[in-house]
Amino acid sequence: MEHLVSSWCNGRSLPESYILPPGKRPGKLTVPLANNIPVIDLGGHDQTDVINHGVPSNLMDEAMSVFKEFHALFAKDKAIETSKDPNKSCYFYTSSPNYATEKFHFWRDGLVHHCNPLEKYIQFWPERPPRYREVVGPYTAEVRKLGFRILEFTSQGLGISPDHFSSGLSENQTLLVNHYPPCPDPSLTLGVGKHRDPGGINILLQSDVYGLQVFKDEEWVGVEPIPYAFVINIGYPLQIISNGKLKGAEHRVVTNSNVARTIASLFFNPSSETLVEPAKALIDASNPALYKSLTYKDFLSKYIAASSDSKALEEVLSTTL
Template sequence: MASVSANTTTTDDVDVKSSDLASHNTELNGDKSEYSKEKYHDGEISLQDFMLPEDDHINIPDDAFDPNNSSIPVIDLYNPNRNLLLCQMIQAAESLGFFFVTNHGICADLIQRLRNHLCRFFNLPMDVKLKARRGLSPGMCGFVPGSPVFLASRWWAESLQLDWDETRMRNVLLGIFPVDAEFQEFRPKVWAYQTTFRKQLPTGGERGTMRFNFYPTCPCSDKVWGLIAHRDPCMLTILQQDSVGGLQIQTNGQWLGVATVPFSLVVNVGDMLKAMSNGRFQSMLHRVVTNSSKQRLSMAYFCNTTSDAMIGVAPALITKDRPAEYRPFGYAEYSCMPFHPSDLTSIHEYRPHRLDSYKIMPTDSVSE
């Protein structure tokens, strides 16, 4: 049976073929191939260019939450009953694919100081932030003035992505901050936060990726999306969000606003874990709406496999009553599939889940 490597590599940044990008960009945008805050800052595009058609306008505002987060489990990791914790996480992964964890061991002071530094960074002038643009140095480190996956997507967002290499991370930050007292504090705070996941997660390894997402205030928050609906292609995503609402998930065909739980982490299942669990764990659609009066900041850690790993259903989960739902496939093959953001058509008409391409039909067979 094919297996998955325990190491990790770049995540959530889908490797899209340039030919696919060009054709989809032309289909959607005509002669426009990039919707980014850089283009907006330079006056090449306007706020209206980020707006979606009227039928796609936001029908659930950023402050509309599920009452008491009743649908999203909050799991207290301080509970000494480890079997109970495991059962709670499995149940949450199977039913919704999302859950909160509290008492996770990351100091609230570290989180708050890191947020403060990131707010300072994202509020710098655009030309300063672009000194650390992704692509200026090796690896996936750097600032992205729009969607880090597909710049033709109309994301009202910016991001700073840092990988597992401390030297690359330091060089990116040096492109923005002088070697002053604040920089000396910022760099170790970022490294400490990322190292927590690298040490604790069995699939975290040395190559987990951090992405800090920033959603500026938007004058037309009912017409512009922060992040279009999508599923994460990675194993797991672990998100720390501030007190500003905006994250929404789809469950039972309905969109649900996710209220914030102070200093908690939001954990969600990605496509790779859904395949490995034989479809038991759910990789759910989620999105981010914008806010007309408040900036929003989130910190995401992506756990994934190496690009040469083979993904397959865990043998223990294949039974006579529940045969394998997915054939083995390479992660590189999966990540190179043409990427179709849901907003290439309508946000109400989602393209088939990419993972469905690997589903085993009743007439198929798979070797174990």
Template sequence: MEGEVRVQDVALKHNDTIPQQFIRSENEQPGITTVHGAVLEVPVIDLNDPDQEKVHRSIVDASQQWGMFQVVNHGIPGEVIRELQKVGKMFFELPQEEKEKYAKPPDSKDIQGYGSKLQKELEGKKGWVDHLFHKIWPPSAIDYRFWPENIPSYREANEEYRKYLHGVADKLLKCLSLGLGLEENDMKEALGGDNLIYLLKINYYPPCPQPELALGVVAHTDMSSITLLVPNDVQGLQASRDGHWYDVKYIPNALVIHIGDQMEILSNGKYKSVLHRTTVSKDKTRMSWPVFLEPPPDQEVGPHPKLVNEENPAKFKTKEYSDYAYCKLNKIPQ
């Protein structure tokens, strides 16, 4: 978008202080609000554990009590993840004018493309992050205009990753469905079945001279049903627990799973979407690759009919996903 500030540019021009619009208010500054010296040990689940009943139980418990967990031995080869990370990093290392070819069109209602601004910014404050969004599944939803062509292996790396990601996503959705006493495919069907959209975002957080004052991404819950995220090895993910902010421990080769708003709604509040944010580093570039599993825009999502009765009335409205997303991004009450 013409005239939109790119954080990568700002980082190059400012090596000792950051511009005012990146300085968070005191109740948000990570230097003040982080619980230091403590790392949040969110549940780590070995998907390959021979005791699959235990695995299912752990996923359900973590989704109810934490809204987030990490999975290891998830079946995605390390090489596939490293390729995904490599081509994503290559995109952000391109000259600025090359990246701008993939910029989100200014009048676009769609989220896809390269950009820095995502939602209505309260008090005009900005996050210390640039991003690239594009859908990687289903084929009918993919718009290759937003896939960097100037990185020859980009498409292959993303398609390979997606192929393996399907297996992890399906396993999680089945567990979450069974955990509510539903049939194993009920949750996936309620989210659009085979039309469930896999939306990839690459977050790029350049080094920040005053990391204690800025945030990469401000506190939020994901709009998606679930999010499967690959981080790089630079610490930055924080989760809120009992009203305090903690660093989430980085675990090599793990996928970080977030329960999102649509899953909380579908489960009628049994599963909790996790409040999280990201901090930035003084001398290192942090990157992450979340894939959001989103219902198609016209899919109506509300508490699953099988979970609602007189004793358990619906706690959420049923609405089209596109309406939900519009309200969320524009900070309009649901």
């Protein structure tokens, strides 16, 4: 816990261990803002920012408030609040879970805990701040409903069974709450490096502080926060299931020299032994499978081995390379 960025960053210069190699640094601090990310209105006639999604705005505000309150706790309190489960279904880290072995560090602290089934895991969630469980429980339940609506719409769009994602492919829901303190030199480090998410979809609640960038057409573009909208990120497993019709979004997080940024992501991941493979309805003689079939546990091991390098991962998982 003594390594937590939030514990020592005030008034400090950027430590050498946080200075990324030249090729991995943010480069231009000012990038064009994305003007073609679709804003999907689930309350309208059409079925990716999502608005009118059914999650109450006051619940979103309360959740963001308690997430910030948690990250404002003293390090020793955060350690106590995330060490209740010996199986580590709730834990806290800085930079990444591989802090001790990674070559360089990222400018973030992260809280992670499982959310499904709620009655099994909520007992291990933080009890401080005092409202954490009573707010985050309903929040994750509402976002869970939204996630299954989105996955059902995705199934319909792909032309596969509407309940394709209703069991093992999405039953492991995990909340990640990242905190990025003010950074002394945003040009030299990142909050999170370039990657595609290793889960199915990620429903992201941004604060009002900008930081998310997406790699599109060989350049980085910024994703401005829209009040009470969620950002939906497609992960690599969904790219496999769709047989390449959907692409995992490559993205990163830049830091800010003046203000802190807090975000909350609810990931819909397959269970460990669930097969991740192209949907059979999308495969025929004219459309062969582009990806190998493997358990999600095996996928994760290959994802970690590739160090989030999309090209390296593609080579390992593709049936055509």
